[in-house]
Amino acid sequence: MNMPEVKIGVVAVSRDCFPESLSVSRREALMKACREKYSNIDIYECPICIVESEIHMVQALEDIKKAGCNALAVYLGNFGPEIAETLLAKHFDGPKMFVAAAEESGNSLLDGRGDAYCGMLNASYNLKLRNIKAYIPEYPVGTAEECADMIAEFAPVARAVIALSELKIIGFGPRPLNFLACNAPIKPLYDLGVEIEENSELDLFEAFNRHAGDKRIPSIVAEMEAELGAGNKKPEILSKLAQYELTLKDWVNDHKGYRKYVAIAGKCWPAFQTQFGFVPCYVNSRLTAQGIPVSCEVDIYGALSEFIGTVVSQDTVTLLDINNSVPKDMYDEDISGKFPYTHKDTFMGFHCGNTAAGKLSFCEMKYQKIMARSLPIEVTNGTLEGDIMPGDITFFRLQSTADCKLRAYVAQGEVLPVATRSFGSIGVFAIPEMGRFYRHVLIEKNYPHHGAVAFGHWGKTLYEVFKYIGVPVEEIGFNQPKDMLYPTENPFA
Incomplete structure (x- = not known):
């Protein structure tokens, strides 16, 4: 636990x-x-x-x-x-x-x-x-x-x-190039009582190599095979993925020190695939399902947010890009008249393959399409693809600004039972007044593209958690109803 x-x-x-x-x-x-x-x-x-x-x-x-x-x-x-x-x-x-x-x-x-x-x-x-x-x-x-x-x-x-x-966040490597959006000022973590351990990717690679031939690998492979079933499209890399999973778990046990709880801010590119020979998405999803959240792209505040969501909901969470708009023809065919949402209330939440199998309607472990555009497919295997299970969700994030001030957002909505027609761990999301929330909270308050997703409506609890740990109430954004203007919203628009 x-x-x-x-x-x-x-x-x-x-x-x-x-x-x-x-x-x-x-x-x-x-x-x-x-x-x-x-x-x-x-x-x-x-x-x-x-x-x-x-x-x-x-x-x-x-x-x-x-x-x-x-x-x-x-x-x-x-x-x-x-x-x-x-x-x-x-x-x-x-x-x-x-x-x-x-x-x-x-x-x-x-x-x-x-x-x-x-x-x-x-x-x-x-x-x-x-x-x-x-x-x-x-x-x-x-x-x-x-x-x-x-x-x-x-x-x-x-x-x-x-x-x-009692939390320690363990990170591996710096943020990838062009991911300054995932910046992580350290002082607010200390102010929250959270410890941080930042490591080199080379340290992780050395630890991974030391786990070659680990006697525990076959039992982890058997777990993966049972979980994936017919979705096991790359069985040839399961032993490597199991080796990596054991590496992370042993690292957690060896490095948590005096802290009781751990979250991980991991990395999967640009050099991870070519050196390790796979991508870690499926392993990340498995650890998150076991209560050890793993964020992508060394997103330290993403890992922190995931951990809070895990503890509050006592359930698996995920971390997604607030990724792309729903095409107009897709909205007209699958959403309009069937659900009480405008086009601007909808968007698609996506990540390469880090969402746990238990939160997907179906899944396949295969190669990562974006990376395979510029790399050999065989080094991009290990992602978990599938449409996210429909149902209530809470999209949220705790973040530090560059000048070390905490802010957060919370928005409740749902994943619609609409086929995504796309790749990765992905879902069609609907949040009331999302268009205004996107502009006047996410953009206006300079939030990065990653958002944590808790399954169920946990907005009330998360709001109270953020208040308790010291986030000023004026810095807790939410998707305000139509008749409640944001401070930066043009009243004549």
């Missing part, structure tokens, strides 16, 4: 001038709802005390640490002690959230009124005074069942934040 398991410690708090019993009974109701609705999430109830003071805060902190909690949910059962509860968040080393109890009944507004609605305001004020990052849900006051839902929504955010703090 190349991602953390989250254990959320729930600590209830109480203002000493309110009945402690309110926080006790409301915490019990919250935990009951959590157990009934989200038994798959590890949620721990701190039983040692209701936090009313700094001493209680220390006791609760020690208890949740001892229990192995790596995320914290502070639950305002009533107004709450603004100092003790924010000190708890300050001294807890991990992601935290604040959530508050709603009043239960109009018949209990005398001794049963908790005022947590008010207490959340003071909590947020004190968090800001202490420069403490905390996740606060869109509407953070609710019933036990609603608060359980909020904690469940916090879980993937917490998982991503924890994962980034």
